[in-house]
Amino acid sequence: MKIIRKIEQMQEYIRKHRRAGKTIGLVPTMGALHEGHLSLIRRAARENDLVVVSIFVNPIQFGPNEDFKKYPRPFAKDVKLAVKAGADIIFNPGAGEMYPPGYQTYVEPGELTAGLCGAFRPAHFRGVVTVVIKLFNSVLADRAYFGQKDYQQAQVIKQMVKDLNLQMQIVVCPIIREKDGLAMSSRNQYLSPEERRSATCLHEALRVAKAMVSSGIKDAGKIKREIRNIIQSNLLAKVDYIEIVDAGSLEPVKQIKGQAAIALAVFIGKTRLIDNMVWG
Amino acid sequence: MKIIRKIEQMQEYIRKHRRAGKTIGLVPTMGALHEGHLSLIRRAARENDLVVVSIFVNPIQFGPNEDFKKYPRPFAKDVKLAVKAGADIIFNPGAGEMYPPGYQTYVEPGELTAGLCGAFRPAHFRGVVTVVIKLFNSVLADRAYFGQKDYQQAQVIKQMVKDLNLQMQIVVCPIIREKDGLAMSSRNQYLSPEERRSATCLHEALRVAKAMVSSGIKDAGKIKREIRNIIQSNLLAKVDYIEIVDAGSLEPVKQIKGQAAIALAVFIGKTRLIDNMVWG
Numbered sequence: 001m002k003i004i005r006k007i008e009q010m011q012e013y014i015r016k017h018r019r020a021g022k023t024i025g026l027v028p029t030m031g032a033l034h035e036g037h038l039s040l041i042r043r044a045a046r047e048n049d050l051v052v053v054s055i056f057v058n059p060i061q062f063g064p065n066e067d068f069k070k071y072p073r074p075f076a077k078d079v080k081l082a083v084k085a086g087a088d089i090i091f092n093p094g095a096g097e098m099y100p101p102g103y104q105t106y107v108e109p110g111e112l113t114a115g116l117c118g119a120f121r122p123a124h125f126r127g128v129v130t131v132v133i134k135l136f137n138s139v140l141a142d143r144a145y146f147g148q149k150d151y152q153q154a155q156v157i158k159q160m161v162k163d164l165n166l167q168m169q170i171v172v173c174p175i176i177r178e179k180d181g182l183a184m185s186s187r188n189q190y191l192s193p194e195e196r197r198s199a200t201c202l203h204e205a206l207r208v209a210k211a212m213v214s215s216g217i218k219d220a221g222k223i224k225r226e227i228r229n230i231i232q233s234n235l236l237a238k239v240d241y242i243e244i245v246d247a248g249s250l251e252p253v254k255q256i257k258g259q260a261a262i263a264l265a266v267f268i269g270k271t272r273l274i275d276n277m278v279w280g
Numbered sequence: 281m282k283i284i285r286k287i288e289q290m291q292e293y294i295r296k297h298r299r300a301g302k303t304i305g306l307v308p309t310m311g312a313l314h315e316g317h318l319s320l321i322r323r324a325a326r327e328n329d330l331v332v333v334s335i336f337v338n339p340i341q342f343g344p345n346e347d348f349k350k351y352p353r354p355f356a357k358d359v360k361l362a363v364k365a366g367a368d369i370i371f372n373p374g375a376g377e378m379y380p381p382g383y384q385t386y387v388e389p390g391e392l393t394a395g396l397c398g399a400f401r402p403a404h405f406r407g408v409v410t411v412v413i414k415l416f417n418s419v420l421a422d423r424a425y426f427g428q429k430d431y432q433q434a435q436v437i438k439q440m441v442k443d444l445n446l447q448m449q450i451v452v453c454p455i456i457r458e459k460d461g462l463a464m465s466s467r468n469q470y471l472s473p474e475e476r477r478s479a480t481c482l483h484e485a486l487r488v489a490k491a492m493v494s495s496g497i498k499d500a501g502k503i504k505r506e507i508r509n510i511i512q513s514n515l516l517a518k519v520d521y522i523e524i525v526d527a528g529s530l531e532p533v534k535q536i537k538g539q540a541a542i543a544l545a546v547f548i549g550k551t552r553l554i555d556n557m558v559w560g
Contacts, residue, residue, distance in 0.1 A: 105388065
């Protein structure tokens with residue numbers, strides 16, 4: 001295992017291994033690794049000769065009132081977990097290495113960011129795709145692994161890769177959940193015990209929505225009202241958005257047909273959680 | 281010689297040659313090749329095993345009232361000239377190949393585009409760096425060649441390469457001029473014989489400016505006034521901008537010290553021409 005903190009050193013290391021014919025898998029993370037991240041690392045280890053896990057809390061994807069400063073950074077623990085799951089290299093650049101003085105180029109995603117989290121977190125996805133292309137160019141992997149929990153993020157990154165003609169395969173892996181259904185997230189650790197119990201309402205609501213769709217209900221408005229009722233019955237929860245969208249274009253649908261995604265963002269106390277479910 | 285029109289075919293071709301250890305040089309052009317382009321191709325041929333010349337009139341770098349439609353496209357002649365200068369592959373994608381339906385990701389350059397042509401051509405450089413990163417990802421060259429005539433463009437591209445951590449060397453080559461000093465440009469062919477004679481005023485003004493600096497005059501305002509006088513004495517010429525900037529940051533300077541660039545854009549009739557000179 002090797003920890004690399006400089007971009008040029010990362011590139012040099014990869015060049016050497018690519019010349020030797022090795023395939024490279026990249027798992028970009030902001031650290032605070034949980035079972036969701038580890039599932040990505042394990043899959044990357046199965047599918048590639050060499051696995052790079054990047055750990056970088058990316059300042060430009062946080063809004064001014066968001067949790068950049070308090071975002072958890074348990075680096076030593078992360079390294080242990082990543083290596084145990086199959087990481088060969090930890091890429092851990094500093095903010096000054098990624099955005100040195102004079103930095104000024106950003107990648108702007110498009111229509112896919114108009115709704116869902118994009119509507120509520122302006123500049124968030126610009127920060128995400130910018131750091132992702134920088135990580136891609138630093139690591140030059142064959143495959144990069146992302147979790148489906150950040151559904152919109154995965155779609156936006158796939159579109160960026162297609163639009164900018166990057167020669168990299170994006171692998172999107174299933175959501176990993178706690179036993180009670182809560183989607184794993186580094187932000188879950190912000191929750192008090194009481195909030196933690198309330199946080200299951202996101203998954204509960206999605207399960208009810210799934211049952212409604214399975215029973216033949218196609219009206220998106222009706223399903224969204226039911227989701228809202230379930231979440232609002234919870235005193236600690238405040239809906240940020242509940243949306244049913246076409247799974248490809250992410251445009252809101254009135255009737256569920258073909259591939260659709262139900263996505264929601266909910267504040268539990270001060271912690272914003274997201275979850276989603278995809279049909280078809 | 282080979283003409284390739286599909287991005288995936290281009291990538292596959294390059295992958296094969298890279299695996300064989302060949303170095304790749306890219307000369308991105310919009311066609312209508314002149315001696316300036318050919319000097320880039322010749323240099324690329326000296327420095328690389330394989331030279332790709334891309335010919336693509338990029339719609340997204342033209343403003344709504346600019347010359348996208350009438351921009352010259354003498355493709356067969358371009359291919360002959362490029363091959364004679366040393367091109368191995370002509371990469372000639374269509375607009376639908378580069379920007380298919382649903383296309384939505386753009387690269388946004390920053391402060392370097394605030395002045396000079398960037399101030400007069402909004403969205404121009406966004407179109408330039410977006411197409412350039414797409415070409416870079418399609419060709420995966422070791423080196424890409426640009427002319428110094430588009431000085432701001434070269435600086436913006438170098439910054440983008442640095443900011444996004446692209447593993448490619450940007451080579452900027454000297455301006456190639458007609459015998460009477462006019463900087464070579466595909467747009468020169470728009471000029472009537474009378475306009476063509478007037479067009480030498482750009483270079484004339486730059487020569488006078490150079491002489492002033494050499495004689496010890498450092499006041500940028502004084503030099504700019506002299507340039508304006510020379511150009512305005514020409515009935516067919518209309519100044520778009522005259523600027524003296526720091527050669528690195530492109531920020532206007534009041535006194536010439538260190539590396540500085542004088543850049544100008546002038547309409548000769550309806551044709552907009554640019555030229556520049558760099559000191560230090």
